[in-house]
Amino acid sequence: GAVVSQHPSRVICKSGTSVKIECRSLDFQATTMFWYRQFPKQSLMLMATSNEGSKATYEQGVEKDKFLINHASLTLSTLTVTSAHPEDSSFYICSARGRITDTQYFGPGTRLTVL
Amino acid sequence: GQSLEQPSEVTAVEGAIVQINCTYQTSGFYGLSWYQQHDGGAPTFLSYNALDGLEETGRFSSFLSRSDSYGYLLLQELQMKDSASYFCAADPYPHASGGSYIPTFGRGTSLIVHP
Numbered sequence: 001g002a003v004v005s006q007h008p009s010r011v012i013c014k015s016g017t018s019v020k021i022e023c024r025s026l027d028f029q030a031t032t033m034f035w036y037r038q039f040p041k042q043s044l045m046l047m048a049t050s051n052e053g054s055k056a057t058y059e060q061g062v063e064k065d066k067f068l069i070n071h072a073s074l075t076l077s078t079l080t081v082t083s084a085h086p087e088d089s090s091f092y093i094c095s096a097r098g099r100i101t102d103t104q105y106f107g108p109g110t111r112l113t114v115l
Numbered sequence: 116g117q118s119l120e121q122p123s124e125v126t127a128v129e130g131a132i133v134q135i136n137c138t139y140q141t142s143g144f145y146g147l148s149w150y151q152q153h154d155g156g157a158p159t160f161l162s163y164n165a166l167d168g169l170e171e172t173g174r175f176s177s178f179l180s181r182s183d184s185y186g187y188l189l190l191q192e193l194q195m196k197d198s199a200s201y202f203c204a205a206d207p208y209p210h211a212s213g214g215s216y217i218p219t220f221g222r223g224t225s226l227i228v229h230p
Contacts, residue, residue, distance in 0.1 A: 042222070043220050104204075106158045
């Protein structure tokens with residue numbers, strides 16, 4: 001199946017710093033990418049949907065100024081957590097969907113710990 | 116909007132067969148997907164049903180009844196490695212559009228396989 005990579009896989013940072021997470025589709029063009037966060041033992045919570053070349057659509061309750069999403073190309077989307085705080089500590093997962101495939105392919109996730 | 120209900124936990128023994136149910140309430144439902152997620156990992160796609168009936172992929176099968184707003188994932192010949200969380204996800208719009216339709220995930224079912 002299609003491959004989606006995510007980098008970094010794990011990051012620990014101090015409160016107040018910004019963290020950028022990259023999501024890449026390695027063998028297909030991702031017209032749409034989704035960003036999720038997941039707390040332990042809970043479901044995936046969709047944060048935002050991004051289409052290549054356009055602004056991301058954020059879900060209700062997700063601060064767009066805090067979680068900056070850029071989908072600059074058909075293979076790359078980035079999520080930047082600005083001025084991270086301990087409550088932002090979570091597992092962040094991206095997924096990608098192409099023009100042809102009906103399936104979302106998930107990245108391996110990024111575990112963010114904010115001290 | 117959409118909401119999906121699935122059991123929070125299911126336990127079974129190795130070699131057994133287990134069925135994980137998913138009921139949904141949606142507007143504009145198109146198809147149902149199933150994902151597997153091991154602890155600490157990202158979801159991986161298992162199967163997709165857009166039409167009523169059973170889709171079989173090896174030991175895993177998925178069923179959909181649109182008239183009953185119901186689907187299930189069937190796991191046969193259970194193995195210890197099948198212990199994971201299983202999510203159903205509903206798609207609201209036809210896939211062919213290539214648009215940023217947004218799937219909704221259930222809360223996940225934790226499957227515990229005992230020796």
